[in-house]
Amino acid sequence: MGQTLFEKIWNRHIVTTVEDGPTQLYIDRMYCHEVTSPQAFEGLRKRGLKVFRPQRITCIPDHNVPTQNQNLPIQDPVSRKQVDILDKNAKEFGVNYYPIGHVSNGIIHVVGPETGLSLPGMTIVCGDSHTSTHGALGAIAFGIGTSEVEMVLATQCILQIRPKTMRITVRGRLKPSVSAKDISLYIISQMNTGGATGYFIEYAGEAIESLSMESRLTLCNLSIEMGARGGIIAPDETTFEYIKNCEFAPKGKDWSKFLAYWQTLKSDVNASFNKEVIFDAANIEPMITYGTNPGMSMNINDVIPTIENIEETSQISFLKALKYMGFKPGEKIVGKPIDYIFLGSCTNGRIEDFRIFANFVRGKRKADSIIAWLVPGSQKVDRQIREERLDKILKDAGFEIRQPGCSACLSMNEDKIPAGKYVVSTSNRNFEGRQGPGARTILSGVLIAAASAITGEITDPRTIC
Ligand SMILES: CC(C)[C@H](C(=O)O)[C@@H](O)C(=O)O
């Protein structure tokens, strides 16, 4: 019997296995942010322990970071404290550290891949659910809890029960204007938000192979929104091309050595998965959410389902979600006025997303009624925006760029959407209050956000030229 890609990487990292128990797994890279690491460092301090392999740990503040005036002290006392504690811990324990304003600061899941800190074949963890993002490079990457963060700091190992494997194949070619975000929202709408609970997903098929590296990161990022432990894509030429010039990618002779290994990282033809799911790319259209979880999504031109079309067990939550959103069953979503758009987050805050957005709004004008927050995922993305002169295109169209951070993806910093307001957001979560108390989030890909910013209402990008 052959091995899956997941099994190949997992098996190589096993330190010991307890019969009928968890595996002690070696971890190649851990990232820490200010929200889930303070107690872990405190735990080490209390036990008089050091970080076992400080060069394998990278700390980056991203959640509580303001996206304006980053040169000034953080105004909000809670956010300031969180970031100060990370600062103190990173310095005291001697780990890698990219503080606010550092050339490599940004959202962890944007910085890791773009610097080459995350590479194929690695095991990668962080106290953050969207660690699944890094799986797009062909790595086993998953989110962990704070006590596990402490375990990895102290030992560079973690105890884990091996998840089941699932392969999701997307056959055929994607239609124009259909992005990785649309693929993901489509899959979640078909499988539900718990459809992959307990599984580690491998994405495969022609539609997946055709995706750029950055789009693959978007897809793996969203794996967690259907309950999966993580998502992974076999590394190929697209991956190697992306990694080649990254700061921490192996160089010279090492590159050839690593490349030879990375090329073996694919599921064997006779490998078997615990579950196989197949979709056709031809059925995927630009998607948008109408409710309060990413699974409550539909083709942008559909009408919101009516109650008869909702499973009985979900009817109460369906009606509650629509009430919160101020929408009615059976109505169209296209044409609904909105107040904000948010381009950013570890889902869609990469340079490719800014290129797509800028290209769409070039020569057009933002609707006066719209407040637009365009937040680069990292300092590097911000530099690229300027080097490529996208800032000029965006400025001419009435858009401003803020400074890197998680921003309005979650209301943990100053960027909160006011109660009752509608935001078309390129981020990944839309539960009640996610983007601010009472805020109404409509998740979409970059093109829908761009088109809606121009018209001031929810718009299918294919209807404006
Ligand atoms: C704050 C953090 C623990 C959380 C996560 O784990 O995902 C956040 O990043 C999020 O997106 O909700």
Ligand code: SF4
């Ligand atoms: S951008 Fe959003 S999803 Fe990503 S780590 Fe930050 S808060 Fe979590």
